[in-house]
Amino acid sequence: MYEGPVIDAFFHLGWTNNGPDAPTDRETWMNDPMRSRVMRTFGQAGMESRTSEESIGDTIGLMEDAGVELAVLQAGLFYSGSADDVEAAVAKHHHVVSTTDKFTHIGTILPPRQGPASYWDLLENPRLIAAHKDRFDIRGIHIMPSPWGTPPNDKWFYPLYAKCVELDLCVFSYVGMPGPLWPTYPNYPLHLDDVCIAFPELRVVAHHIGDPWVEMMTHLAAKHRNLYICTSAWSPRRYPSELVKFMAGRWHGQAGADKVIFGSDHPLLHMTKTVRDARNLDLPEAVVEKFMYSNIKALLAR
Template sequence: MPVVDAWMQHPTPRHLNHEMFASLRRWTGLTTLDAPLPVEVTLEALAEADVETGLSAAWYGPQGPLISNDEVAAFVARSGGRLRGVAGADLARPMEAVRELRRAVGELGFVALRIVPWLWQLPPTDRLYYPLYAACVDLGVPFCTQVGHTGPLRPSETGRPIPYIDQIALDFPELTVVCGHIGYPWTTEMIAVADKHPNVYIDTSAYTTRRYPAELVEYLRGRGRRKVLFGSNYPMITPARALEHLADLGLDDETTELFLSGNARRIFRL
């Protein structure tokens, strides 16, 4: 069954070698990059799990881009249609960030915006995000963000679904919000927020199927079947490893299709 990977990135050395990812490298066995990684390596990793489309994201932080939008556009151009771009933005320069988002969507064909709050140590309710939320609504693209504890060596507070995701969904009811990394240890909160707001979704990136919390599996099997998307967090976890025990979740065919690709195709307008 074809797959869409809603949270991945083709890394640069600036990204993968950063000191804040030391904990992830320790957990996953990843090594640092001595040179840029060929796009073909990422495409092979996607193909191993029948991933037809990977949503490859830029990374912007206070010290500048770890993966720039133009770098992502170059990866996408070399992917033969297998990658689609997800924009990043510099929160410290709000108007420049809005203009860059409009360029990424309008000129580069990107399908979403992703900001990682722990990278900025600013929760999603900070005023610096709000011009970008308005632009996302105007452009018709989702806002993707991280929820749950922070695996890298940064504080976790910004990943709380309540109050942060709940509040931005109240302030911007037209904004589609895709919350990556499940929300653990606040998974029940994340499910409650997704239930409450029609435009809030969950992606499973950074977790293998065996590590999904029981409450998320129950949600996915039932009322949440149109609310949960597959994501890997490649290269930290490959899609094949993330999906290795998918059959153990006990999903029916319709739910499996929605989880692996149908929800993402609808939400990101692929």
């Protein structure tokens, strides 16, 4: 069993009761007819959720007990909003990051203002992330093709990717069948093939594994030098066999152990149990060490 340090690459602060402006507000998720399905799926609905409410101090205590050295907070704007909304989401995480060395954070962007195929001012988001890197020290950006109805290979994203390469920011992109009642097609992993061909220097982390196209996702990660898979929102006990086989072996000469990154998606999946189960994967300790620590540490260090 791997007993070394862990970096959780896809993390949210614990459920709060602080209203819709809180980083993770359980009531807001429950009242969203699309996201509420996920709350039921992960046992977070009803009078008592599987993951209890917790303060930031409680969260840090859980991290220390589990051996989690660092957690990567992911900002996100699920639906249309303003530049002020994006800044507020990023600033909340920056406030947390500035008070402790237990977190770093990934920013986000404005969704297409008028839905798919809306191409007004494609330099707005590049300007925004440049300002946020300077003011809030973001380490990357988080995009959500499914709720935005826009696949990641849409030309709407391309000026953003160019700016990410210029600023050395990574991109976390949602892939696979969405848990909420959002469209699936934008999350089809093969869209990332176009992105990685057009921007070979862009570091892309495909989070949520990419089910039901897991084998395709592993082949894409092996094909493209800077494309990685993050296991967020998946219990290690339920990792698809195609993913575990890739982690233990190779495809076209690429070792899968170098291309997969651990993430819990706490509090949807409780960090403590997810970390414990990942440590106990039936894989060589050296593979688990890369998966839970070295791969994301190297990616963030660039």
